[in-house]
Amino acid sequence: MHMFIRVLLCINAGVVSAWVPYAPRISRNNKAVLPNAMHLSTTPLDEENVEGDWRDFRAQLVRQETSTNRNDGEHDEEHWAYETGDFVERGSIVVSVPSSCSFLDDVDSLNSICYRKSIVLVLDTSTNFIQGIILNRPTNIGVKEGADGMQFVRPGHGEIFENEIGLGGGTHNPPHRWKIWFGGEVNGPYSDCPQVMCLHSVMTDMAKSVSDVVIPGIYMTSFEGAQNIVIAGDANPSDFWIFCGICGWETNTFYREMHEEGLWHIVSADSAIILEELNLLRCEEEEEENENCDIDADPKNAGLHTWEMLMEKIGRSDEAHDRSHQFGDLLLHEWATGALSFEFADERRGELTETITQVGLDDDGSFLDLGNYDPAYDMTIRHESREPTMVGTMIRGSSAQRSPFLLSDQGYHKSLILILRDGEDRSEGVILNHVTSNKVSFDLENGESVELNLRYGGPTLTYEDDDGNYGVPTFYLHSNDAIRDAGVGFPIGNSGLYKMTKKEVIKSLGSGIASSDDVFVIQGCSVWNKRGDHSGVVGEIEDEYFEVVPRSQIKTVWSVLSEQKVLSQDSLDYNMMKGRQAWIIAKGGGAMEMSKNNDNDALQVVFGSDISVASLADEAARRWVNVNLLAE
Numbered sequence: 001m002h003m004f005i006r007v008l009l010c011i012n013a014g015v016v017s018a019w020v021p022y023a024p025r026i027s028r029n030n031k032a033v034l035p036n037a038m039h040l041s042t043t044p045l046d047e048e049n050v051e052g053d054w055r056d057f058r059a060q061l062v063r064q065e066t067s068t069n070r071n072d073g074e075h076d077e078e079h080w081a082y083e084t085g086d087f088v089e090r091g092s093i094v095v096s097v098p099s100s101c102s103f104l105d106d107v108d109s110l111n112s113i114c115y116r117k118s119i120v121l122v123l124d125t126s127t128n129f130i131q132g133i134i135l136n137r138p139t140n141i142g143v144k145e146g147a148d149g150m151q152f153v154r155p156g157h158g159e160i161f162e163n164e165i166g167l168g169g170g171t172h173n174p175p176h177r178w179k180i181w182f183g184g185e186v187n188g189p190y191s192d193c194p195q196v197m198c199l200h201s202v203m204t205d206m207a208k209s210v211s212d213v214v215i216p217g218i219y220m221t222s223f224e225g226a227q228n229i230v231i232a233g234d235a236n237p238s239d240f241w242i243f244c245g246i247c248g249w250e251t252n253t254f255y256r257e258m259h260e261e262g263l264w265h266i267v268s269a270d271s272a273i274i275l276e277e278l279n280l281l282r283c284e285e286e287e288e289e290n291e292n293c294d295i296d297a298d299p300k301n302a303g304l305h306t307w308e309m310l311m312e313k314i315g316r317s318d319e320a321h322d323r324s325h326q327f328g329d330l331l332l333h334e335w336a337t338g339a340l341s342f343e344f345a346d347e348r349r350g351e352l353t354e355t356i357t358q359v360g361l362d363d364d365g366s367f368l369d370l371g372n373y374d375p376a377y378d379m380t381i382r383h384e385s386r387e388p389t390m391v392g393t394m395i396r397g398s399s400a401q402r403s404p405f406l407l408s409d410q411g412y413h414k415s416l417i418l419i420l421r422d423g424e425d426r427s428e429g430v431i432l433n434h435v436t437s438n439k440v441s442f443d444l445e446n447g448e449s450v451e452l453n454l455r456y457g458g459p460t461l462t463y464e465d466d467d468g469n470y471g472v473p474t475f476y477l478h479s480n481d482a483i484r485d486a487g488v489g490f491p492i493g494n495s496g497l498y499k500m501t502k503k504e505v506i507k508s509l510g511s512g513i514a515s516s517d518d519v520f521v522i523q524g525c526s527v528w529n530k531r532g533d534h535s536g537v538v539g540e541i542e543d544e545y546f547e548v549v550p551r552s553q554i555k556t557v558w559s560v561l562s563e564q565k566v567l568s569q570d571s572l573d574y575n576m577m578k579g580r581q582a583w584i585i586a587k588g589g590g591a592m593e594m595s596k597n598n599d600n601d602a603l604q605v606v607f608g609s610d611i612s613v614a615s616l617a618d619e620a621a622r623r624w625v626n627v628n629l630l631a632e
Contacts (some may be wrong), residue, residue, distance in 0.1 A: 002600050004531040011130075034421055034436060036102050045459075052187055057450065062496040063233035064485055076185050079270050079272045079273055079275070080268075080269065080270055081267055081268070081269065081270070081273045081310065081313045081314055082269075083266060083268075085267050086255070086266070087266065088125060089122065089125060090123060090125060091101070091121070091122065091218075091268075091319055092121075092122040092267065092268060093120070093267040093268070093269050093274070093310070094264050094265070094267070095118075095120075095264065095265045095266075095311065095314075096116060096120070096263060097117070097262065097265060097316075098116065098265070098322075098325045098328055099261055100261060100265075102324075102325065103626075104261060105327075105328055106623045108263070108328070109325075109327060109332075109626055110331075110623060111629060112411055113331050113332055113335045113407060114182075114185060114335055115134075115247065115319065116301070116302075117136075117303075117304055117329070117331045118134045118136060118137070118247075119134065119135045119277065119306065119310060120132040120133065120137050120247060120379060121132055121133070121199075121214065121274070121305070123214065123246075124144060126251070128251055129248055129249070129251060130248055130249050130254050131246060131247070131248035131249075132184075132246070132247060133181075133184060133245070133246055133247070134182060134243075134245075134247060135274070135277060135278060135281075135303075135306075136277065136304075137181060137183075137299075137302060137303055137336070137340060138179070138181050138182075138299050138303065139179070139299050139340040140179075140279045140299050141179075141189060141340075142178055142179045142180060142360050143180065143242070145158060155175040156580075170524075178223075178226075178237045178240065178242050179242065179282070180242050180243075181241055181242060181243045182244065182245055182339065183197070183243035183244055183247070184241075184245040184246040184247030184274050186245055186247060186248070187245050187246060188244055188245025189244045189339075194244050194245065195245070195246075196222075196223050196238045196243065196244045197220055197221070197223070197242075197243055198220065198226040198240055198241065198243070198492075199214070199218060199220055199224065199241045199243065200219055200220075200221065200229070200235065200239055200240045200241070200340060201217055201218055201219065201239070201271065201338040202234055204232075205232055206228075206229065206232050207219065207235065210222075210228060211225060211228065215271055215274075216271060216275060217271025217272070218271045221267050224238065224241045228305050230352065235301065241278055241282075248273065257516060259423050265314065265316055267310070269310075277306050278309060280306050281297060292377075298607075299336055299341040300337045300341050300607040300608075301336070301607065301608065302333060302336035302340070304329065304332070306367065308320040308321065316575070327616075327619060327623065330616055331406075331407065331616065333607040333609070334407065334606055334613065334616065336607070337606075338407070341392060389422045389489070390419045390427060390536070390537055390538065391419055391420065391422050391493040392418075392419065392491075392492045392493015392494050393418075393419045394414065394416060394417065394418050394432075394495065394548075394549040394551075394554050394557065394585070394586065395416075395419070395537065395541065395546040395548055395549060396414070396416050396546065396547050396583050397412050397413050397414045397416075397545075397546060398544055398545055398546060399547060399587070400544065400548065401604050402604065402613050402614075403613075404545050405545075405617070405619035406617040406620055409488060410437065410617075410621045410624035411431070411456070411459075411625070412431075412526075412545075412622070413617055413618070413624075414551070414580060414583045414617075414618070415432075415433060415434075415585060416432045416557060417429045417431050417432065417526060418430055418492065418497065419537060420475070422493060422537070423530075424530065424535055425529065426527050426528060426536060427528045427530070428459035428525055428526070428528075429535035429537065430455075430458060430475055431455070431456060431458055431522075431526060432455065432522070432557075432558075433561055433579035433583070434629060435453050435454040435564045435565065435566060435575055435578075436454050436523075436567055436627065436629045437630050438556075438564060438567075439451040439452060439453060439454060439566060440452050440453075440454050440521045442502075442505060443506070444506060444507060444509060444510040445506070445510050446510060450516055452519055452521045453516075453566045454523055454562070455520055455522065455535075456522075456524055456628075456629055457475065457521070457522040457525045457526065458524045458526030458527070459524060459526070460473065460525050460526060461473070461523075461524055473523065473525050474521065474522070474544055475499065475521075475525070476500040476501065476502060476505050476519055476520070476522075477498065477499055477500065477519070477520045477522065478497070478505070478514065478519050478520070479496060479497045479498070479518075479554075479558045480514060480518045481512055483498070483508055483514050483518065486508070488507070488514075490502060493614075494551060495535065495551065495552055495554050496551070496555055497558065505519055505521075507534075518562075520562075528540060530570060547587070549586040549587070550586075550588055551572060553585060553588055554624055557585055557586050560585060561579070564578050564579070567629055568630070572622070572630065573622075576622050580618070
């Protein structure tokens with residue numbers, strides 16, 4: 001499983017500081033994709049028209065170069081946006097583009113979907129780090145100034161969330177609604193320590209005194225600074241864009257992703273272009289039904305129209321309208337529906353985090369140590385009720401239409417898991433329905449060898465066995481009554497399944513009481529810790545991530561899964577079909593249940609499409625298998 005996490009400590013009134021690098025992405029294709037270099041023309045410059053901003057001077061160079069290569073002469077002399085090759089600086093725009101390789105595009109879509117087709121305004125660069133905020137991710141969440149301070153408000157008519165944002169007083173002015181933009185995952189709206197900053201173009205002396213320049217014409221200030229500008233009568237709340245969260249890269253990682261993976265274009269643009277893009281994303285509540293509202297004002301569109309328009313401005317119209325990688329866009333719409341649009345976010349995430357930290361020059365914080373994050377260990381668990389033991393219980397992935405594993409950990413979507421241990425400190429189990437492209441060879445006593453399919457049991461690859469020895473967890477399971485009657489294997493609870501040793505596998509295969517279809521060889525496992533409020537796999541079941549399979553169905557499920565083949569491009573769809581068939585049988589509904597499930601798929605569709613959310617989750621799981629288990 002791959003998890004890419006960007007971690008930030010603190011944002012200081014326009015200065016980003018103390019960055020913790022995140023894990024690099026999966027290695028990519030061998031062929032480097034280099035950006036277009038900026039070639040300078042030898043045409044004489046019109047020095048009288050060079051502005052004080054040296055970026056205007058550079059833009060004039062680009063205009064003169066491009067004008068020599070254009071017959072129509074159509075370009076805007078006043079406003080500009082162009083690529084700068086490798087050069088990135090404060091105020092640069094970094095535009096995310098999907099990889100031209102479908103496999104690599106799937107890797108990014110499955111692991112870091114919120115950055116797909118993003119437009120990032122760079123706020124700070126150094127030898128080691130590049131940091132900024134995403135511009136094209138509006139939410140429909142706001143904050144509101146009232147007698148009790150600043151509070152989250154729901155979309156609509158200012159209905160207030162129960163949780164209060166501790167941002168200053170608020171009795172001096174009538175209540176205002178300030179709309180929130182998603183700036184990045186780090187310290188974002190749903191993080192433990194959300195932080196905000198404000199962009200604006202207010203040019204008064206008072207506004208400049210509490211702001212830092214990002215580029216000429218665009219300023220950044222704290223939320224308190226924005227309030228003071230409004231109180232002074234120099235602006236309205238609608239003159240500000242409030243960003244919650246930030247994103248960033250290690251510099252070396254950024255350039256590797258740019259050169260080897262072709263994931264980024266660096267753009268320089270004047271303030272008018274940036275403000276035009278931001279204004280497309282703004283649609284005040286009273287205008288939401290107005291025909292003047294751009295489609296990107298709906299958070300569920302994830303700013304894709306704005307991205308397309310910017311790509312057109314830098315001469316990449318064909319890339320902007322390429323529909324060959326639609327899967328990633330659909331996944332992005334679902335992410336935006338859950339993370340940026342309150343109606344669904346409230347259902348999935350419950351209350352927003354209690355406190356947004358006001359950002360100031362003297363703010364401090366502590367590192368969020370997520371470097372060793374393992375999704376199998378740290379899935380969200382909130383309940384404490386526990387059964388005496390879950391050993392031998394089979395569970396299946398949630399049957400909810402919006403799968404909890406659509407946007408991350410897709411290998412658990414419609415999975416079938418057998419619980420092998422349930423101790424005081426953790427629950428442990430193995431996924432049964434994921435066959436890999438590898439085989440395991442067993443040398444028999446008669447000199448022959450037998451190969452068995454190797455299955456993926458989960459992301460945990462370090463395991464303590466019953467004797468206290470550590471190693472790669474490999475399990476040998478069977479459900480054959482004849483093997484059981486021969487005294488081979490140890491029962492796993494009351495499941496009717498048995499755990500074997502490697503020696504027992506070799507002996508059973510050599511004596512003929514077992515065939516290659518009788519034994520599952522599983523490597524890796526899934527672990528749910530029991531610490532604090534975490535309650536192991538029971539908490540996962542109570543939170544409806546998983547459902548318990550009736551014991552009467554376990555043998556039938558096993559029988560269907562035993563029909564899966566070694567994974568290849570030819571067998572991928574067959575194996576997925578068999579896995580889904582077993583998942584449906586696990587509920588006890590058989591073929592009738594399968595038909596009923598398909599009918600329900602059509603009830604909810606992805607924003608802007610006729611694709612069912614349930615079908616998208618199935619496709620995400622299929623692509624996860626292709627990316628992670630198919631070694632071709």
